[in-house]
Amino acid sequence: MTQDTTTTHASGNVTIPVIDFSLFASDPEECARQVGEASQNIGFFYLKNHGLSQELISRMFDTSESFFQRPLESKNKHLIAPDNTGYSPMKSETLDPETQTQGDLKEAYNTRKSTIDDDVTLYFAQGDKMRQAEIGDFFKGLHNLARSVMQCFAIALQVPEAAGGRHYFDRSHEWDAHSGTTLRFLHYPKQTGDPNTPLAGSHTDYGSITLLMQKDIAGLEVQAARIHKNVPWVAAPVIPNTILVNIADHLQMWTNGLLKSTKHRVMYNPQQLEHSRYSIACFIHANDKARLDPIPSPLITQEMRAEGVEFEEGRNMTAGEYLRWRLDQTYKYDQVSGTM
Numbered sequence: 001m002t003q004d005t006t007t008t009h010a011s012g013n014v015t016i017p018v019i020d021f022s023l024f025a026s027d028p029e030e031c032a033r034q035v036g037e038a039s040q041n042i043g044f045f046y047l048k049n050h051g052l053s054q055e056l057i058s059r060m061f062d063t064s065e066s067f068f069q070r071p072l073e074s075k076n077k078h079l080i081a082p083d084n085t086g087y088s089p090m091k092s093e094t095l096d097p098e099t100q101t102q103g104d105l106k107e108a109y110n111t112r113k114s115t116i117d118d119d120v121t122l123y124f125a126q127g128d129k130m131r132q133a134e135i136g137d138f139f140k141g142l143h144n145l146a147r148s149v150m151q152c153f154a155i156a157l158q159v160p161e162a163a164g165g166r167h168y169f170d171r172s173h174e175w176d177a178h179s180g181t182t183l184r185f186l187h188y189p190k191q192t193g194d195p196n197t198p199l200a201g202s203h204t205d206y207g208s209i210t211l212l213m214q215k216d217i218a219g220l221e222v223q224a225a226r227i228h229k230n231v232p233w234v235a236a237p238v239i240p241n242t243i244l245v246n247i248a249d250h251l252q253m254w255t256n257g258l259l260k261s262t263k264h265r266v267m268y269n270p271q272q273l274e275h276s277r278y279s280i281a282c283f284i285h286a287n288d289k290a291r292l293d294p295i296p297s298p299l300i301t302q303e304m305r306a307e308g309v310e311f312e313e314g315r316n317m318t319a320g321e322y323l324r325w326r327l328d329q330t331y332k333y334d335q336v337s338g339t340m
């Protein structure tokens, strides 16, 4: 599998597959096969016919745009807190602290399941309760979609019926349980960027999967085979009416590396001379108490454990502890100054 991936790369043919998610209802086995294959290779796939309304997604981008246009003093009123909610200003997060010389050239606003009815979300909705409710519906819609995608993983990984079968991941990804699941609105302002300086440094995501929507302007790049060094970066273009899904760290740990938590970054796009780039990411995390040990699957063996070695340190943590550990490496909360 790994060898194939590398070979494909050498010929420069790597693309991120587009999967028709209406298959999930009509032929779940086939859908799971396609999701499983993409997850073992590039670790990224687009979903079309994902069931979320495109109008709702567009309204979310409108809300985001009007929030980020507000003056900095106003955005700073809900500065990002250690619970990972609120506003993170330009350069306050450094996703790749080992190589970046400055923080990411983006600003963001985060809300969580537990804060969806609170001031944190109302502030982002600019005091409009209808918009706040819509953000809640959107978040729940994404969470449901993620649970369906995770049913595909359980089918593809042949989780035994006695362990939960296709519903294996449901219990560890409940809407009502406390988890690190976060809805994040991102803005990469217009700029004369240096094409070699990332706007968001190379990283993996810290949860189970991430659902991403990009508006109009591309910039996301994906490292096709994370366990090989020096593989080229592949562009993840904007494909209208799709949601991009990527595998994140929990799944790499749960599968001893069979599924790949793929590195990605955001690079400067010349269109940003004239236009801001907006994206929305929904980071799906297992319930805080979930453990990150290998899951019951005949496809996952102890010998494969070396594949997940990069995450070995996370193995003795719960999902909640792992998130805390990763966030503490990329943020310095006491230094979030709110300056551009």
Ligand SMILES: O=C(O)CCC(=O)C(=O)O
Pocket: 186, 200, 205, 212, 214, 220, 264, 265, 266, 279, 280, 281
């Ligand atoms: O903005 C994007 O396209 C990707 C953002 C991302 O990877 C992240 O916030 O983890």
Ligand SMILES: [Fe+2]
Pocket: 203, 204, 205, 210, 264
């Ligand atoms: Fe990411």
